[in-house]
Amino acid sequence: MTAMALEPKKQEDILLEGFLALDTPEGFRAELIDGEIVVTPPPGGDHEDNLSLIAEQMFTKAALKVSLSANKGLITPSGGRCPRSRVVPDATIAPRKLRLFQGADPWMPSDGVLMVVEVTSSRPEVDREAKRHCYARAGIPHYLLVDREQHKVTLFTEPEGDDYHRAEWVPFGKALSLPEPFDFELDTSEFS
Numbered sequence: 001m002t003a004m005a006l007e008p009k010k011q012e013d014i015l016l017e018g019f020l021a022l023d024t025p026e027g028f029r030a031e032l033i034d035g036e037i038v039v040t041p042p043p044g045g046d047h048e049d050n051l052s053l054i055a056e057q058m059f060t061k062a063a064l065k066v067s068l069s070a071n072k073g074l075i076t077p078s079g080g081r082c083p084r085s086r087v088v089p090d091a092t093i094a095p096r097k098l099r100l101f102q103g104a105d106p107w108m109p110s111d112g113v114l115m116v117v118e119v120t121s122s123r124p125e126v127d128r129e130a131k132r133h134c135y136a137r138a139g140i141p142h143y144l145l146v147d148r149e150q151h152k153v154t155l156f157t158e159p160e161g162d163d164y165h166r167a168e169w170v171p172f173g174k175a176l177s178l179p180e181p182f183d184f185e186l187d188t189s190e191f192s
Contacts, residue, residue, distance in 0.1 A: 032086040036130075043090075043121050046192045050119045050146050051090055053190055058093060063183035065096035066114070073107040074116075076138040079162055085134045091117035095181070110135075114181065115142035124149050133162045142178075146191060153188050 027042035051070065058066050072092040076085045086107055093115040094100040100112050116135050118127040127145060135143045136159040143156040143164060151172045156164035157179070170176045172192070175185040 061184040064181040069101045074110045076134040079137045089116035110138040117144045119146040136163045
């Protein structure tokens with residue numbers, strides 16, 4: 001009888017398997033961001049209110065009809081410390097005509113996504129740095145960050161490699177110009 005040699009698993013494969021097998025408590029969200037498993041509690045009311053204000057404006061003001069998914073799992077390309085990242089933006093926005101979310105698996109590729117939105121909460125540095133790099137690597141054209149700690153809204157554009165090459169920000173209360181295909185002024189006067 002001949003014994004077959006088993007191929008050793010790579011560390012990133014073991015991490016991904018463990019991540020996918022997680023059983024997080026109800027309402028909590030788990031993400032695999034550049035080799036780190038990040039678990040966050042359910043967001044507070046102000047966090048959700050900011051998202052609601054953005055969604056309302058996307059649906060009523062954007063020049064392009066959009067679909068918006070809250071908490072959609074995205075698989076982003078390799079890079080950083082881990083070849084596989086699984087991120088869950090607070091909002092994922094795509095052209096309505098593509099129907100990207102229809103029939104999508106819980107974790108879908110980011111192809112066709114126009115914008116991701118994050119509203120900072122318990123770990124703002126993850127949104128400011130690690131997730132920004134994941135989204136840039138994925139080539140997502142627009143990353144909107146509502147930084148509640150710094151009282152500002154930043155739009156990152158022109159992704160290349162691990163980062164965005166352009167960032168425009170306004171303090172809460174000022175309008176932020178969103179370029180095509182959205183083509184409207186995002187009102188931040190009610191953000192908190």
